[in-house]
Amino acid sequence: MVHFVGAGPGAPDLITVRGKELLEKADIIIYAGSLVNPELLKYAKEEVRVHNSAEMTLEEVTEVFKTAAEKNLDVVRLHTGEPSIYGAVKEQMDYLDKEGIPYDSCPGVSACFGAAASLNMEYTLPGVSQTLIITRIQGRTDVPESESMESLASHQASMAIYLSAGMLMELSEKLIAGGYSADTPAAIVYKATWPEEKSVICNVGNLAEAGEKENIKNIAVVLVGDAVKTRDYEKSKLYSADFTTGFRQGKTD
Numbered sequence: 001m002v003h004f005v006g007a008g009p010g011a012p013d014l015i016t017v018r019g020k021e022l023l024e025k026a027d028i029i030i031y032a033g034s035l036v037n038p039e040l041l042k043y044a045k046e047e048v049r050v051h052n053s054a055e056m057t058l059e060e061v062t063e064v065f066k067t068a069a070e071k072n073l074d075v076v077r078l079h080t081g082e083p084s085i086y087g088a089v090k091e092q093m094d095y096l097d098k099e100g101i102p103y104d105s106c107p108g109v110s111a112c113f114g115a116a117a118s119l120n121m122e123y124t125l126p127g128v129s130q131t132l133i134i135t136r137i138q139g140r141t142d143v144p145e146s147e148s149m150e151s152l153a154s155h156q157a158s159m160a161i162y163l164s165a166g167m168l169m170e171l172s173e174k175l176i177a178g179g180y181s182a183d184t185p186a187a188i189v190y191k192a193t194w195p196e197e198k199s200v201i202c203n204v205g206n207l208a209e210a211g212e213k214e215n216i217k218n219i220a221v222v223l224v225g226d227a228v229k230t231r232d233y234e235k236s237k238l239y240s241a242d243f244t245t246g247f248r249q250g251k252t253d
Helices: 016-026 038-043 057-068 090-100 111-119 151-153 163-177 202-212
Strands: 002-006 028-031 049-052 077-079 103-107 132-136 158-162 186-191 198-202 220-224
Touching: 002 016, 002 057, 002 090, 002 163, 016 038, 016 077, 016 103, 028 038, 028 057, 057 077, 057 090, 077 158, 111 158, 111 186, 111 198, 111 220, 132 151, 151 158, 151 163, 163 186, 163 202, 163 220, 186 202
Parallel strands: 002 077, 002 103, 028 049, 028 077, 132 158
Antiparallel strands: 158 220, 186 198, 186 220
16 A cells, blocks of 8 residues: 655644654655655654655656555655645556555645744735635746746735745746736745744845845745735634624624
């Protein structure tokens, strides 16, 4: 059995309880060593076999799956954050389907939520934004034309932008071209929830300058939108005294 497990954003205690239990039982762990906190491996049993997928090709990873299945061993494929976001898991699952090897998925906390927690912010403030867009700038891997940064920026929603810390000047230009003003609040959060976490509040116009000043070039999520830094928002109607819900009758004067 292969278990795809989300490691969470970095801090070892931010893996789910289920994910931790799967790590404890695993015979083999294949972990994304370039991004997953190695402290998580301390949850594994002493005799576990560990592979670092940062040094492996897809074919080498799937060969481990095949060998483990032949020996009836449990494998944890440990991905950073939430595997369904930029985790490249579908190609691995397609292989397992083809070979008839059973697998399941255990979700994890993605970096954008670790970053929001670090900044104590809310992406969906009433009257400000009710949408969170998770995306990345086009780099060595293409992005569909309909999902260009300019196109997504036109929505003026809250944005969490992955895999883009090395292209902050271009990112800034594209966000502004898409409709954000240069003074729109932004933040760069490096290694959210890790001990070496670093965050900087800035704006869309000076993203590159802020990143350079803090020497942030990778392993960071860029947050964009008025929700990053605003005190001008509407309070939730859910807790308003005059708002009736299925659990509480609204009060009237």
